[in-house]
Amino acid sequence: MSNKNTGSMYAENILLLGAGFTKNFGGLLASEMWAEIFNNEKIQAQPRIKKLMLNNFDYESVYYSVLEGLEDKESLLPTLKFKRKEKDAIQEATKAAYDTIDETLLRRLRKYPEIEWIHNTDTLFFNFGNTKNKSFIFTLNQDLFIERFYQNPLEPRDPTKIYILRLCIPGIDKYPVWYMNRDSFYDFIPFSTDEEREQFYNLKKEDYYLLPNEDVLNSRKENLLKKESYFLIKLHGSYNWISSNGSKSMVIGRGKTEQINNEPLLRFYFDTFKEVLSQDKRRLLVIGYGFGDEHINSVISNAVKNHGLKIYILSPESPKSFKEKLCDGCGKSKDIINIWNGVSGYFQCVEDVLLKDTYGNQSEKEHFYNVFFGKNNWKL
Structure with a gap:
């Protein structure tokens, strides 16, 4: 991918999620x-x-x-x-x-x-999608949290919504019936029995998606980011994806760069990640990622050093503890040093931003939104 003349296409604010994000809601x-x-x-x-x-x-x-x-x-x-x-x-x-x-x-x-927390996650994702530019949520998680809990508008670009963009996963053509439509569990689909209701969200054979091979992806690559404007990019694959060669596609273990290179869609995703972060003066919010993947760190480090990327971290740990874990065992890693020097905001108010009842004291949440998105540039 080339980044010539594309900078203005991409939103200033970028979201990166790791396992610690889903941990808040039942992940491991x-x-x-x-x-x-x-x-x-x-x-x-x-x-x-x-x-x-x-x-x-x-x-x-x-x-x-x-x-x-x-x-x-x-x-x-x-x-x-x-x-x-x-x-x-x-x-x-x-x-x-x-x-x-x-x-x-x-x-x-x-x-x-x-x-209680459903409005909080909606608000976070809504504000990343509330832009005229192409917006991105990058995740290293293979779980289906966003697919199951996020509520896309029923109609594209619905002007009555707080945001105008529908979140989609580029390169994935077949979505389950429940995809980003949690209300369907209650009133979108009529259920005859409680058992039928219970079974609605369970993964079925048809909910597993075979990824496109090299030839198919090459024929579509130019249009993958043109049809929509708000993208969920699962950099390490997904729990319900099947590799283009018929094997499992989750990127687990060492040699992740090689695994990504062997899967056409994941390679496209990683190129997109590099492309988006290589734009000047972007702002990256990191939730739940401990910077343990060298291939991800390399991209972030380069963006900090050469493109003025600002990093904002939302974590329950103290800054001192987070830094100690970040640097533990890394020696004098230039990438880790660049990443830490690129931190422009650090927030420990995870419960206030993600978990607490919306109608409680919102001062911590509002402070977080003011610092990251800028005053008057966000909506609750």
């Missing part, structure tokens, strides 16, 4: 994913994977080592070549962990509209 952090996978009966039936996991608490590293048969330096174990049944076990256990996340989200969705 890396350590919790490790436990969920380790406890799975399929893993417990595989002694070599158990031993590997007991010596390495990075579930992504374990996943990659089992599938690729590479030496796992973290575990201090010799190179192992895993059998097909062992590879199946780690894949099935990992999918089951994502099943657990999705079921947790569904339990909350079934309580809508009583969910």
